[in-house]
Amino acid sequence: MLRKQLHELAGNEVLARDIVNGDFQIILPKGATVRGSYIRKLKELGITEVFVKTEDSIVGEMAILKNETEEAVRRTVKDILERHTYHNNQELAELGGAADDIIDTILEEKQVVNRVFDIKERSADIYEHSISICSMAILTALKLGVERKKIHDIGVGCLLHDIGLRYMAIDFNNQDLGILNRQEQAEYKKHPIYGYSSLKDETWISDLTKAVILYHHECMDGSGFPLHVRDIPFECRIVNVCDTFDEMICGIACRRVKVYEAVEYVKSFKNLLFDGKIVDVFLGFTAVYPVGTHVLTNEGELAVVVSQNRDFAERPVIKILRDSKGRNVEGNVIKDLVKIHNIFIEKTLDEA
Numbered sequence: 001m002l003r004k005q006l007h008e009l010a011g012n013e014v015l016a017r018d019i020v021n022g023d024f025q026i027i028l029p030k031g032a033t034v035r036g037s038y039i040r041k042l043k044e045l046g047i048t049e050v051f052v053k054t055e056d057s058i059v060g061e062m063a064i065l066k067n068e069t070e071e072a073v074r075r076t077v078k079d080i081l082e083r084h085t086y087h088n089n090q091e092l093a094e095l096g097g098a099a100d101d102i103i104d105t106i107l108e109e110k111q112v113v114n115r116v117f118d119i120k121e122r123s124a125d126i127y128e129h130s131i132s133i134c135s136m137a138i139l140t141a142l143k144l145g146v147e148r149k150k151i152h153d154i155g156v157g158c159l160l161h162d163i164g165l166r167y168m169a170i171d172f173n174n175q176d177l178g179i180l181n182r183q184e185q186a187e188y189k190k191h192p193i194y195g196y197s198s199l200k201d202e203t204w205i206s207d208l209t210k211a212v213i214l215y216h217h218e219c220m221d222g223s224g225f226p227l228h229v230r231d232i233p234f235e236c237r238i239v240n241v242c243d244t245f246d247e248m249i250c251g252i253a254c255r256r257v258k259v260y261e262a263v264e265y266v267k268s269f270k271n272l273l274f275d276g277k278i279v280d281v282f283l284g285f286t287a288v289y290p291v292g293t294h295v296l297t298n299e300g301e302l303a304v305v306v307s308q309n310r311d312f313a314e315r316p317v318i319k320i321l322r323d324s325k326g327r328n329v330e331g332n333v334i335k336d337l338v339k340i341h342n343i344f345i346e347k348t349l350d351e352a
Helices: 036-044 067-083 090-108 126-143 148-160 163-167 182-188 191-199 207-215 234-250 259-268 276-284
Strands: 002-005 026-028 049-052 294-297 302-309 312-322 334-336 345-349
Touching (some): 067 090, 067 126, 126 148, 163 191, 191 207, 234 259, 234 276, 259 276, 294 312, 302 334
Antiparallel strands (some): 002 049, 294 302, 294 345, 302 312, 312 334
16 A cells, blocks of 8 residues: 555556545545546545555456446436337437447546456346446457447447337346247347337437447357348447347346356357457457456365456466365465466356
8 A cells, every 4th residue: 555645646546545525525435446537636625645555455356347437327328218218219319428438438547458357247237238238349349449430339339239128028037038939039039120120210320320239139150130141240240249248147038157158158159150350359358257256276276366367368366265175274375377377267166
C-alpha cells in the first residue's frame, strides 16, 4: 500500500482504503479503480491524497466493465426494453447512448487490449446477457481494429439482439432446446426474425445493427438459425462468438456450463462454426479459470484462482488452500502457473 498525492496518479490505480469526505461519507470505496475522470472530481472535492495498492498486492477479479458501470447500464437497458412494445420503437434509440457509454468505459481503461478478463458463469438474465455480450463484442472489435462507427453499431445490435424474445412466451432459461417440443423449438428459433421485423423500417438504426439482430445465431457452416446462411458480415460473426459463449455460461436456451467448458466448445468449433480469427482474439482475453474458481491441481492440491496472466489465459496465479493430503495450508502460498511449468489445473470444483 502506498500513500500518493492526487497529482501523482496516472489513472487506473486501485484504492487500498476508502476515500471519505469531511462528513465521513464514502466517496470511493476500497478496491475501486481510480479513473481519470474521478481524479478531476476528487480535486474539485478537495481530496489531496489517497492510498493505493502496490502492483504486487493487486489480485482479484478483472472485469471488462466495473460493477457500477454495468449496473447503471443494466438499469437503463431494462427500463427502456420493459417500456417497449412492438412497433413502438422510438425510445429504443436511447440504447445508442448506452452502447457509447460501454465503449467509452472500455476505452478509458489503460492497457485494456493487453489484459485477461474474468467472465463468470451466472444465472440467466436477458438484460445482463445483452450487456455482457455488448462489452465482449466491443472489446473483440477493438482488438480486431474495427472502425468506431461499426463498433457503435455492434454495441447497439448487442443490446437489441434478443428483443425478439420479448414477443414469445416460451421458457428458455437453463434448459436445452432439445427438451422443448418441435413447435416450441421452431418458435424459439424465430426470435431473430421477430426482432429484425420489428425494427427493419426504423431509420435511426443502421443496417449493420439490423444485421446483428437477424444473424446473431447464424454459423459459418450454415447450421445456425433462423435462415441457415453462411455468408454473414464479419461484425455479425463477432457477435455470434460472444453470444454463443455467454449463453452457455448463463444458461439461455441451454444448460449452464462452466467457463472452461464454454471456452473448449468455442475452441473446438473454430473455423467450423466460428470465424477462427475472431475466436483467437476472443479467447485471448477470456480467462479459462476466472478469479475465485476453486481448482484441483495435478499434484492433488486444492487452490483458488487469485489473478490472471497476460497472454496465458489457461495459466492463472493460484493460492493453495489444502495440500495433497487434504490438510489446510496456512498463510499465502501463491503459485504462478506461468512460472511453475510442471503444475497444471486438472479440474474445477464447485466449492472448497
